[in-house]
Structure formats: structure tokens, C-alpha cells
Amino acid sequence: MAKRKGIESSIALADSVAMCRVDAISAYPITPQTHIVEHLSEWVNDGELDAEFLPVESEHSAMSAACGMSAVGARTFTATSSQGLALMHEILFLTPSLRLPVVMAVANRALAGPISIWNDHSDIMAERDIGWVQIFAENGQECFDLTPLCFKVAEDKRVHLPMILNFDGFIVSHMIEPIEYWTQEQFDHYLPPFEPQIRLDTRAPSVMGAVGVPEIYYEAKMAQHNALLDSKAVVVEALESLEKEIGRKYNIVESYRADDADVVMVLLGSLVETCMTAVDNLREKGLKVGIVRPRLWRPFPKEEFIAALGNIPVLGICDRSFTFGAAHHPVASEIKSALYDSEKRPIICEYMIGIGGRDIRVQEFEQMFMQLLEVKTTGKALPIQYVGVRS
Amino acid sequence: MLEFRFHGRGGQGSVTSAELLAITAVSDDKYAQAFPSFGPERRGAPVQAFARISDERIRVRSKVYEPNVVLVLDYSLKAIVDVTQGLVPDGLLVVSTGLTPEEVRKDTGWKGRLAVVDGVNIAMKHIKRPINNTVMLGALIKASECVSFDLMKQAVEERFGRIAAVNMAAMAEAYETVTISEGA
Numbered sequence: 001m002a003k004r005k006g007i008e009s010s011i012a013l014a015d016s017v018a019m020c021r022v023d024a025i026s027a028y029p030i031t032p033q034t035h036i037v038e039h040l041s042e043w044v045n046d047g048e049l050d051a052e053f054l055p056v057e058s059e060h061s062a063m064s065a066a067c068g069m070s071a072v073g074a075r076t077f078t079a080t081s082s083q084g085l086a087l088m089h090e091i092l093f094l095t096p097s098l099r100l101p102v103v104m105a106v107a108n109r110a111l112a113g114p115i116s117i118w119n120d121h122s123d124i125m126a127e128r129d130i131g132w133v134q135i136f137a138e139n140g141q142e143c144f145d146l147t148p149l150c151f152k153v154a155e156d157k158r159v160h161l162p163m164i165l166n167f168d169g170f171i172v173s174h175m176i177e178p179i180e181y182w183t184q185e186q187f188d189h190y191l192p193p194f195e196p197q198i199r200l201d202t203r204a205p206s207v208m209g210a211v212g213v214p215e216i217y218y219e220a221k222m223a224q225h226n227a228l229l230d231s232k233a234v235v236v237e238a239l240e241s242l243e244k245e246i247g248r249k250y251n252i253v254e255s256y257r258a259d260d261a262d263v264v265m266v267l268l269g270s271l272v273e274t275c276m277t278a279v280d281n282l283r284e285k286g287l288k289v290g291i292v293r294p295r296l297w298r299p300f301p302k303e304e305f306i307a308a309l310g311n312i313p314v315l316g317i318c319d320r321s322f323t324f325g326a327a328h329h330p331v332a333s334e335i336k337s338a339l340y341d342s343e344k345r346p347i348i349c350e351y352m353i354g355i356g357g358r359d360i361r362v363q364e365f366e367q368m369f370m371q372l373l374e375v376k377t378t379g380k381a382l383p384i385q386y387v388g389v390r391s
Numbered sequence: 392m393l394e395f396r397f398h399g400r401g402g403q404g405s406v407t408s409a410e411l412l413a414i415t416a417v418s419d420d421k422y423a424q425a426f427p428s429f430g431p432e433r434r435g436a437p438v439q440a441f442a443r444i445s446d447e448r449i450r451v452r453s454k455v456y457e458p459n460v461v462l463v464l465d466y467s468l469k470a471i472v473d474v475t476q477g478l479v480p481d482g483l484l485v486v487s488t489g490l491t492p493e494e495v496r497k498d499t500g501w502k503g504r505l506a507v508v509d510g511v512n513i514a515m516k517h518i519k520r521p522i523n524n525t526v527m528l529g530a531l532i533k534a535s536e537c538v539s540f541d542l543m544k545q546a547v548e549e550r551f552g553r554i555a556a557v558n559m560a561a562m563a564e565a566y567e568t569v570t571i572s573e574g575a
Contacts, residue, residue, distance in 0.1 A: 006417030006425075008410075032429075118429060170429040171452050176410050177424050178417045273450040357429065361453045 004178035009140030009167070010035035012179045013105055016147035018049045019187045023074035023194075026054040026065035030084040031117045032169035033107040037079055059084035063091040063102075070100040070162075071208055073199040075151060078102065081169055082109035085123045089130075095162040096131035097224055098208050099198065101154035102162040104132075105147070107169040108269065110321075110356040118357020119169040121269065121320040124297075125330040131224055133163040133231050134298040136268050140177045143167050145248060148182075148191045152238045155194045159231045166297070168270040170357070182246055190245045232299045250295060253304040257283060258290030258312065263372035265291050265365070266335060267318035271354055278365035289369045302338045314376045315346045316368055320354050329384070349375055350384040358388060392445035393537055394455040398474050399464035402434040404524030407550070408462070409440035411528060415538045415546045416444040424449055437468055444537060462531055463487060464510065464523055466495075475501045481574075485531050487511060487523050492572035503574035506534035508565045517561035518554070525551075525558040529565035540566060 014036045017025075025044070027037035043049035052069065056062045062078050070076040080088065085106055095102050108124055110116035124134070133153060137143045146165055154163040167173065182190075200208060212220050235252055243249045256272075257279050258264050265275055275291055282289045292308045294301055309315070317336075319329035328336055332350040339345065351368055354360050364387060375382060395412065399405030406427045413425035421444055428439040441455040457477045466488040468474060475484060484501050487510030495507055508530040510523035518525075525547055532540050547562060548555040 004417055004420075006410075006414035006423060170426070174429060175424055175426045175452070176413045177449075178422055270452050274452050277451045359453050361456065362451055 002180045002182070004180045006176055007140070007179055008035065008174065008176050009143050009179070010107070010173045011039055012140050012181075013143040013147060013167075014039040015181070016144045017077050017105075018043060019182070019184055020148050020151050020191055021075065021187070021193075022049075022051050022077045024052040024054070024066075024069035024076045025078060026056055026062045026069065026076075027078045028056055028059050028062045028080070028084060030059070030081045032109060032119075032173045033079045033081040033084070033105065035173065036105060036107075040077075059087040060091060063088040063095065066102045066104075067091065067095055067098060067100050070095075070102045071098065071200045073194065073196040075155070075194045076100075076102045077104070079105040079107070081107045082111055082117075082123045085127060086111060089127065092127060092130040092132065094209065096228070097220070099160045099227075100162060101151075101160055101194070103147070103150045103154055103165070104162065105143075105165045105167070107173040108166055109169040116356040117169075119171050120355050120357070121330075122322070124164070124166050125321040125323070128298065128330065131161070131228055132298065133159070133161055133228065133235065133296075135163070135165060135235070135296050137165060137167040137172070138270050138272050139172060140175060140179045141248075142250070143172065144179050144181070145242065145246065145250070148187055149235075149238050149242055151194075152191050153231065153235050155196075156234050156238075157195070157197050159227065159234050160197055161227060161231060166269065171270045186245055190241065229299050232296065232301060235296055252296040252301045253292065253294050253308045255308050256291040258292050258308070259310070260288055261290035261312055262288040262376050263314040263316065263369060264289070264309070264312050265316045265318060265369065265372075266293055266331065267291070267320075268293060268297065268331060269320065271318070271320070271360055274360060274362055275365045277362045278369060281362065282366060282369055287369070287373060289373070300334060300338065305335070305338060306342050306344060309344060309346065311344070313346055314372050315348045316351055316372045317348060318351045318353050320352075322352070322355075347375055347379065347381045349382045352384065352386045352389075360387070364388065392443055392447070392449065393460065393535075394458045395442040395444075395460045395462065396455050396458040397440040397442070397462045397464065398468050398472060399438055399440075399524070400434075400468070401436045401438050402522075403464050404522050405438050405464055406440045408464070408524040408528050409442040411525075411543065411546050411550060412442045412531075412538060413444070415543045418542050418546065419539055421446060422449045428454070437472055458482060460485065460531070460535055460537070462527055464527055466490075469498055475499050478503070483535055485527065485534055487527055492570060496572075504534070505572045505574070506530055506569050507572075508569040510565065513561050513564050513568075517557045517564065519557075523561075526561045526565045529562035530569040533566045533569050534571050
């Protein structure tokens, strides 16, 4: 096993992008993602990284430029957060419809207002429907490991779609933690050079992004939807070859001590790790609690998630962003609708946690689990719990 | 698991000291974390940083609420921050001050293990600036033995380049001269 080194997760992610032999980067700095593009631009400037770095005046331009660079066949990366992601919104729909395998790291952060630079999932949940493959990293090691995975999946000729790597702003991005680096040989073995299936080339002129008249638009969207659904198998395959390469096993749906659990928590992102500590503490007291969570968010791994739940009678679902005025917040909405068609109908309790950087402690997860165990006894679901909010 | 909280002012290097501590622990094959109290960075404003060191993988990602060690880089903060808040009774308080341990006990009410060193004076002597983060790491390591002093010297050398030598000299002086007062 390679020696672990203590390094900030953002820098490790930037290293991983460089080791993927990225050709082109366009980006605009925004907290808490800044360290990633700062380091990449420094390495390009110092001649340590042989890539094009295009500094732009906004995130709208960053994504537009990324599309252009990807369209000519460059392995393309960008990174953003929060308002930056929101400003890209218009172009985010074009990237997958043009079948451009851009990879973007998103350091998840709240959206204004009030102005907040802190972590929650408001930015990415507002972009659920853009047609990108989306995955969550829970710690710095996963940021490093899943970056090459994103390029491998996105550029696969069966996929040819852009992919977002989500990780929590500050909680992961600014954390110094032990990270085990792959060798350059492992990167090169795992991630072959990008061979675009379509590209803009002045020697063989073609059009990308033409108008879609009513006779063709619907079919184009149907094809895009199917391509995104079909990418799931490629993600599974890429995770399997990642395990062969470096020995770490990741799954599109992850379970933690859930096999014989009476109640499980469902959540996304780095708070899974804090929640694991709560699970360990309660398991020591003989309480059967666990975690099941989708690591792959788009396409949503419905069948795998339902299978992973087994026959668990009570489910807690944590949301980290609001869907204002909706019946349910985004993660709960996704999972409840996925379960509606299933024969399994666990009792579901919804929790809102970690909004705008509000810290969540192990004890709070323990209390939530105790509440779920109580629900198992009473058989009655609770209204949505807004954990820790002051009235 | 050992949990650390650092109190300082923006620009003083509190975050860097937490980082160096974690990097050193990881280079010693331990697990560690370091992170700032996230927010806008303002020179002179009170800042906190946190670290954790463990032989096991660390999963918890909340702030540190019940530290085993509190390190105070700027003692004037005691007027506006409760520096011993949550510090466990068998924990360690490390303070940069020219005061005696008795005077610090009187100020803070802290009855446990205490280490004091005149960090700013030592920094002025070697580094010629009142930046006492590496100085205080010397005092911290002597009082807590939380990481290897030799590995910390390596980490400081890698981080500081041409100003590494003065930082190492300052850290060594604090390591040698820190006053440790056992708790009641």
C-alpha cells in the first residue's frame, strides 16, 4: 500500500486532475472550490502541467469555454460552487445534449440569500435535472480516487456525457487528511487517452448544437435520457476496475452495518462519516442501526437502492437543502417516489440537517437514530424534523 | 483520539499550526485531520482551528467541542473568548504568555495541566516577527508528546523553505524552555 500523506483534499483533487493528464481547464474562482483551480493554474503557469488554462470572467463563460474545448477533443475539467454553479445553469443543459464529456468538481455550498459561503447541498440539488452523471465523494481520498473515475465514465464511448464530482465545501475541501496517492502508472493504466466519438474539426467541418425542430427535439431528448440511464452500468464497471487498480471498493449504493438493522439513515456527502461514528456508538450498545446511501445520484440507482434496503422497516432520510413549497425536500422526494412502485413500504421519517454550514454532531445523529427506533415501536411516522432550527 | 483547538488571530498562523500538526501525525503513520473554523479570513480577528489525531481512521467531521488540548496563540483573546470551554478536566492548556502559570490559572480558572511559554518574545528573537505558531508547536509537543518533535521539524522545513531555519530555532527554544505546571 502506498504511504498516506497529510494534504488538503482540494489540493489532492487538483493533483488527481493533473495526473489524469487533463488537456484543458477553464474556471473562475469561487469559495470553497478556489484552491483546486488556483493550484491547477499555478502548475500550468510554472510549466509543471502541460495543459491549457483559460481564466474567464464568469462561470457562465467557464462552462461555455469548457464545452468548446471538449468539442475539439480535449480532456476538459472545471470546478465551481454555489452561485458559480447557478450562473452556469443555462450552459449546464447544453453540455450533455452536445454529448461533451466535461468533468466538473463541485464543492457543495449553500445558495444566497442570505449570503452564505458555507456547506450544504442547495447548489447541486437545484441542478438535479441537467442531464449530467452525478456522484458524491465523502472524504479527501474519495475526491482523489473518483476524479479519474469521472473521466473514465464520461469519456466512455457508451456514455459520452459530462460528469459532476460532488464533495462538501470546507468540511471536505478545506480538510487536511491522510490521502493515499496512486502512481502515475496506475492513472495511465486506469484512464486511457480520450478518444472522442464526435469532434469539431476544421478539416472535416460539422455542426454541433443545431436547432431541434418539433420533428426531432423529442427524439433527441429521449436519446439523451436513455444515454444517462445506461451510464449506470458503465459507472459500475468503472468502479470495479478501480478496485482492481487500487484495491479500494466503492459501490453506486453503499451500506454501512445495515444488514440486520432495524432502522437505517439515508444521506449524501461527508456527513455520512460523522453518522458512521453514531452508528458505531449505538451498535456498541446493541442497537441495530445502519446507513444505506446512494453514492451515484444521477442516474439514480433505484433498483440497487431498493435491493440494499432489504426488509428494513424504518428509514430516516436526511436532506441538506430546501425544495421550497414542495411536499418533500430533494433526497426524500427522490427516495419516496422510488419506493412507491416497490412492494417495500418502510416507515419514512425526514430530517433537515446541516443547512448553510450548521454543524452536526455525532450526538445529534444518535438522537435521530433513537427517534427512529421509537418510531419502529410506535409504527407512526413523524412530520419532517428540522433538526436544531430555532423558531 | 486526541482533539485539539487552536485560538489565535487572523494572520498569526493558527490554521498553519493545526495543519502542521496533522501533517506530522500522518507522516508518523497515524490518522489525523486539521481544519479551520470556516469563514472569511480577516487579519487580527479571532480565529479558531481544529485538529484530531488517532491510531484509528477518523470519521467524525464536526467541529471539536470537547478538546483534549487547547493552544492559545494570543492570550489577549481571553477577554473575549472562553478559551477553556469544553476542555476536558484531564486535558492540557498551552498558552503563549509572559505570565506565570499561577497568573494564568487565576485568569482562566483552569485547574488542569498547563504549559506556558513567552511565545511572542521567542518569535521576535528568532523570526523577528510576532508570529508564534511554530514556537507554540514546540511547547505543545514538549507538554503533550502528541507527535514526534523530529518529524515536526521535517514538516516545518518542508513548509517554510528559506525561513525554516529560524522557525526551527524558535520551535526548539520553546521546546526547551516551556514551563509545565501539573494540574491539581
